Amino acid sequence: MDHVELDREDRIRRALQHLRDDTTDQWDDTVTFEAREYTDPELAKRERELIFGRVPSIVAHSSEVPKPNDFLTMRMPSNQVLIVRQRDGSVRAFVNLCRHRGALLEEQPSGRCRLFSCAYHRWSYDTDGSLRAITRDNTFGDIDRSRFGLVELPVQERHGFIWLIDAAGAKIDVAAWLGPEMDAILGGYDLADLHCVRSEGFDEPVNWKIMQDAFLDGYHIQYAHPNSAAKHIHTNVMTFEDFGRHCRFVAPRKTIDRWIDEDPGDRSLASHITETHFLGPNCTLLRQPDHFQLLTFRPDPARPGYSRMEMRLIVPPVERSGMDPAKWRKLWDKNWEILLAVLHREDFPLLRASQTAMVSTSAGPMVLGRNEVANQLFRRETRRLLEADGT
Ligand code: FES
Numbered sequence: 001m002d003h004v005e006l007d008r009e010d011r012i013r014r015a016l017q018h019l020r021d022d023t024t025d026q027w028d029d030t031v032t033f034e035a036r037e038y039t040d041p042e043l044a045k046r047e048r049e050l051i052f053g054r055v056p057s058i059v060a061h062s063s064e065v066p067k068p069n070d071f072l073t074m075r076m077p078s079n080q081v082l083i084v085r086q087r088d089g090s091v092r093a094f095v096n097l098c099r100h101r102g103a104l105l106e107e108q109p110s111g112r113c114r115l116f117s118c119a120y121h122r123w124s125y126d127t128d129g130s131l132r133a134i135t136r137d138n139t140f141g142d143i144d145r146s147r148f149g150l151v152e153l154p155v156q157e158r159h160g161f162i163w164l165i166d167a168a169g170a171k172i173d174v175a176a177w178l179g180p181e182m183d184a185i186l187g188g189y190d191l192a193d194l195h196c197v198r199s200e201g202f203d204e205p206v207n208w209k210i211m212q213d214a215f216l217d218g219y220h221i222q223y224a225h226p227n228s229a230a231k232h233i234h235t236n237v238m239t240f241e242d243f244g245r246h247c248r249f250v251a252p253r254k255t256i257d258r259w260i261d262e263d264p265g266d267r268s269l270a271s272h273i274t275e276t277h278f279l280g281p282n283c284t285l286l287r288q289p290d291h292f293q294l295l296t297f298r299p300d301p302a303r304p305g306y307s308r309m310e311m312r313l314i315v316p317p318v319e320r321s322g323m324d325p326a327k328w329r330k331l332w333d334k335n336w337e338i339l340l341a342v343l344h345r346e347d348f349p350l351l352r353a354s355q356t357a358m359v360s361t362s363a364g365p366m367v368l369g370r371n372e373v374a375n376q377l378f379r380r381e382t383r384r385l386l387e388a389d390g391t
């Protein structure tokens with residue numbers, strides 16, 4: 001095993017020791033927080049501007065726009081967005097709005113298109129965003145077309161993901177945002193060689209931070225998921241690494257149990273864990289033994305009590321899997337159905353009900369424990385972005 005793998009085995013062994021001792025990695029202190037953090041429109045506005053309008057977040061896997069002219073559209077907290085693969089293989093992002101009278105330019109969630117043509121008066125734009133044609137232009141009047149191309153947004157591809165800042169004019173540097181540790185960790189996964197086999201978005205009546213918190217939480221498993229996840233994963237046991245804006249933690253699966261009493265020696269225990277990465281500001285990347293799951297959480301453009309979660313299953317492509325395509329498809333479809341069932345039956349009802357409780361005007365302070373390490377980091381970093389308001 002190389003250095004990286006040895007280091008990992010070490011983190012797994014620390015988790016195993018926690019299991020033996022009934023302990024877990026801990027944060028320095030408990031911290032209190034208020035219900036209004038999930039309901040206040042003024043705070044929600046600051047989050048849209050100071051978080052999503054300033055730092056990169058993942059909006060897709062590169063395999064979702066594999067070829068030139070492939071596009072995706074999405075609603076970010078502050079902008080409608082159109083992402084297009086260019087003829088030279090790069091990716092560009094634009095505000096998805098026609099510069100004539102502001103129609104939504106592309107209405108499909110994804111597709112392939114050489115020319116974006118507006119449904120209202122048929123102006124058309126090249127995939128590079130330039131204004132190509134004005135209909136009836138002998139009557140329209142003279143305008144400088146170069147001023148009315150699509151408005152460009154900062155976008156960058158790195159580690160197989162497409163990252164975007166939700167504000168025109170911002171400078172994007174994903175490597176700098178990730179920092180040397182997380183950039184190297186993601187670099188080591190060769191995520192660009194994998195394939196996004198399933199993806200889906202869920203618009204939920206829940207604040208994005210309540211949603212994100214639930215998917216960094218190793219404490220609720222046995223209580224909220226007794227007959228599903230808790231059968232496979234231990235509750236409240238984590239080895240944790242703080243990388244500043246991001247973090248990573250290992251949670252042991254129940255298959256590790258025979259090594260609680262027996263000495264595993266120097267055999268690899270990698271198949272007995274799940275490894276979770278929080279990629280600030282709004283993303284959980286789960287590394288499973290043979291694939292990845294990506295979960296992203298974005299605030300609604302206006303309502304603090306609403307958000308959109310997107311889930312992606314990122315797997316070795318069929319050519320590399322050595323599997324028959326039908327079998328490959330069936331395997332991942334089954335995996336996907338299991339994930340969806342837990343979300344819809346167990347997590348979403350709980351989280352929707354949390355949001356209804358959070359509107360209580362006399363809620364009183366609430367408290368985050370020392371054992372809730374990843375939630376502590378998420379909270380610390382969200383606040384840090386809001387406090388460093390750049391003015
Ligand atoms: S609004 Fe798009 S062409 Fe008029």
Ligand SMILES: [Fe+2]
Nearest residue numbers: 214224225347
């Ligand atoms: Fe859960």
